[in-house]
Amino acid sequence: MRLIQCLYQEKPRAALVEDDNVRLTDSDTYGLAQRALERGLSLAETVAASLGDQYLSYDELIESRLLLPPLTHPDPAHCLVTGTGLTHLGSADTRSAMHAKTQTDESQMTDSMRMFKLGVEGGKPAAGRIGAQPEWFYKGDGSCVVAPEAPLPSPSFAQDAGEEPELAGLYIIDHQGQPRRLGFAIGNEFSDHVTERFNYLWLAHSKLRACSFGPELLIGELPAHLEGTSRITRHGETLWNKTFLTGEDNMAHSLANLEHHHFKYPGFRRPGDVHVHFFGTATLSFADDIKVQPGDRFEIELAAFGRPLRNPLAASDQDEGLLSISAL
Structure with missing residues (x-):
């Protein structure tokens, strides 16, 4: 599993890499990590449970300089x-x-x-x-x-x-x-x-x-x-x-x-x-x-x-x- 972090609607959001697209989660990476700790789950499990239906183009994120460090x-x-x-x-x-x-x-x-x-x-x-x-x-x-x-x-x-x-x-x-x-x-x-x-x-x-x-x-x-x-x-x-x-x-x-x-x-x-x-x-x-x-x-x-x-x-x-x- 590979995760990026990007700016989405001016806020940091983590996203799962799926080929040329990324699938947004409902939080940033730090928030997902805290949630995993609180619930006693692995980070991978927490990411999987946080995924929505919003996909973004990886190339467009790069072109628009919307990538953030992944944590x-x-x-x-x-x-x-x-x-x-x-x-x-x-x-x-x-x-x-x-x-x-x-x-x-x-x-x-x-x-x-x-x-x-x-x-x-x-x-x-x-x-x-x-x-x-x-x-x-x-x-x-x-x-x-x-x-x-x-x-x-x-x-x-x-x-x-x-x-x-x-x-x-x-x-x-x-x-x-x-x-x-x-x-x-x-x-x-x-x-x-x-x-x-x-x-x-x-x-x-x-x-x-x-x-x-x-x-x-x-x-x-x-x-x-x-x-x-x-x-x-x-x-x-x-x-x-x-x-x-x-x-x-x-x-x-x-x-x-x-x-x-x-x-x-x-x-x-x-x-x-x-x-x-x-x-x-x-x-x-x-x-x-x-x-x-x-x-x-x-x-x-x-x-x-x-x-x-x-x-x-x-x-x-x-x-x-x-x-x-x-x-x-």
Whole structure:
């Protein structure tokens, strides 16, 4: 089952994807999730019971820019956007090389390689056990999320504006403070790789950018092996194109381990909150020396998730300059 969210009569509404059309439900995704919790039903059961007879054209929603992220919170401050890095083994042709590097003497490893090695060796613990802690970062609250097809803004102080094709887990915290996963979506985690490359201590700065996920929410189990395509187009022509692998078979960490190390913090288990958690990338155009410019379009596609996630790049329309703080 795949779900989108769109504006209908100026209000968010969830809709079930049925080929080239979508079938409206009677609520937004957040409302359906709350209803499922209250009634003790699965999200899939709740969606099925909420369907009406109103169908909309998927293509017309895209053309009219009426798509929304497939999960939003009525108050963006109660949506936390986070992620983990160094989680993927890499594409098939580089995996053996990455494993070879983990055999390097510990004293010669970079901090990034040590973190990757921890994941390879302990990121998939046996059932009931806690595995290695991954790299973790914060991107912002719900206000940093851009809808599918909408421009991804890059601030004036950014040194780079690069895509990161990833899976994103979408969650709601139930009334008892227990995280509940609604499903998964394609994500573009979008980062400043020039800033990050200068010094890894600037990783936190490089992640405080916009992002996008969707357009579809995949409800149910995630396939263990997924092969997708990440591309950048410029003036309608392909500038860069590369396949990438994701899913647990292609990751150093299990999803359960990544979820544990995020939600183990009590502050991330506040009832009613929404969480969008990115699981890491396997490929970047930045690694191939691609320099994007405003107007370029990012396209990330995974067949199991239906339509691709597409966003054009937009430059900031203002120069923030020096921020001056005054005393109260």
